[in-house]
Amino acid sequence: MNRQIILKSRPKGLPTQANFEISETQVPSLNDGELLVKAKFISVDPYMRSRMSDAKSYVPSFEVGKPLDGGVVAEVIESRHPDFVAGDAILGHLQWQEIQTVKAESATKLDNKVPLSYYLGILGMPGLTAYFGLNEIGKPVAGETVVVSGAAGAVGMVVCQIARLKGCRVVGIAGSDEKNAYLKNVLKVDEVINYHTEKNIKAAIARACPDGVDVYYDNVGGEISDAVISNINKFARIILCGQISVYNNTEIPVGPRPQPIMVKKSALMQGFIVSNYSDRFGEGVKQLAQWLGEGKLTYQETIVQGFETLPETFLGLFHGKNTGKMLVEMKD
Ligand code: NDP
Secondary structure, rough: OEEEEEOOOOOOOOOOOHEEEEEEEEEOOOOOEEEEEEEEEOOOOOOOOOOOOOOOOOOOOOOOOOOOOOEEEEEEEEEOOOOOOOOOOOEEEEEOOOOEEEEHHOOOEEOOOOHHHHHHOOHHHHHHHHHHHHHHHHOOOOOOOEEOOOOHHHHHHHHHHHHHOOOEEEEEOOOOOOHHHHHHHHHOOOEEOOOOOOOOOHHHHHHHHHOEEEEEEEOHHHHHHHHHOOOOOEEEEEEEEEOHHHHHOOOOOOOOOOOHHHHOOOEEEEEEOHHHHHHHHHHHHHHHHHHOOOOOOOOOEEEOOOOOHHHHHHHHHHHHHOOOOEEEEOOO
């Protein structure tokens, strides 16, 4: 049996299990230049929500009736390419399918000196998103205050630590006391705010940032960002990384318009997509791996067991079920 997960229908608002279907398919036959691979870890990411809709974006939409796809760490079962042998671990952009073929040139062979799942997290797309977004747009300077929303997630957790390494005061915003305890006690974030229990986030940010906000790394958007932006300093930099709080909205929300504050504070607000920096990914991975090796970075994952849990695990991202990178591991 070779299972795959297909998009059954496009969601309206918050997706549900009914938008996905598990189906069975043949194990594909292998051609020259290809690898037959078995998934080990499959990544679930917030950006997949926009791919479930048919709105035009920077990545193509998933097709109804076809398997979803994304970042996957897999093991080579059989190789018809001289650079790979059975047993190699690879990273690829693959389907949500247990066994599949992949063109060898699109697979990256992985070194197992670190846990293989890290290539979907701190040494993969989320880690690179944190590294380039913070450094290239935020340009943090020692002594400045950096506020991070979605701080206990795959990207946010790395942003908090890099900002600390740069000598900044770091304030993390996350959705539970457990996440905030991890941020404070393990990652040594200076101040934390639980946006679910805090009644006045704007006032909480003012308290946590007595010198104002110099850099805001925005993973969530919405009212949390409105509150942070009302506390920015002159020449603040606002990094628009993600807006998860509005991904399931059926109408575009109208909130406070930030432009008057941006003018008054001569502030910069810039969106980005991590692939803007694809020609520098090597540099990013090298630096992140070095910090990891030196013990300057640490990382947490939420790993759920079993291929069939993929839809539910993905949906968990919108309910804060993860601390650090959310992944599904295949059972043997
Ligand atoms: P996370 O690991 O942070 O997982 C999502 C987290 O978002 C949840 O755990 C939850 O944490 C929080 N969240 C969910 N719903 C809401 C809400 N309504 N309001 C506030 N917080 C919410 O995901 P990633 O680290 O992978 O991604 C973080 C952001 O970065 C996303 O917006 C994503 O789309 C974006 N991104 C952008 C990239 C780019 O190239 N620009 C690349 C990668 C990611 P909590 O318990 O704290 O609520």
